[in-house]
Amino acid sequence: MAEIKYEVTAKYGVLSTSKSGWTKEVRSISWNDKEAKFDIREWAPGDEKMGKGITLSTEEMRELKKILNGLDL
């Protein structure tokens, strides 16, 4: 399988930590040397593995912010 190159360029915060120590986090990640995108994803302790997640553009983050601010959480 082809290797995916990535670089974490920013860490904005942790949403939760599982019993096994995996964290769900908001970060910015550059994939294959491209411009960094926002990312919400699970990470193993010490960032040794990455789990499932999604990438989001700045515009998508803006829309997400609007939606969250309209919800009674």
Added chain:
Amino acid sequence: MAEIKYEVTAKYGVLSTSKSGWTKEVRSISWNDKEAKFDIREWAPGDEKMGKGITLSTEEMRELKKILNGLDL
């Protein structure tokens, strides 16, 4: 492969629409008849297929909201 049963219980908004018509959306989904969780995921036109995404608890959504409101987007 075992079938995954799900029910969309709420749609909060669309983050983006791709050229092929897939939308990235914030919804609440009940998986296998369990309590609904928040969900950010891509959907094919007419919800015919679901793409990659993540589920989020209410507490994770609260943390995400805090993080987003702290970012200059």
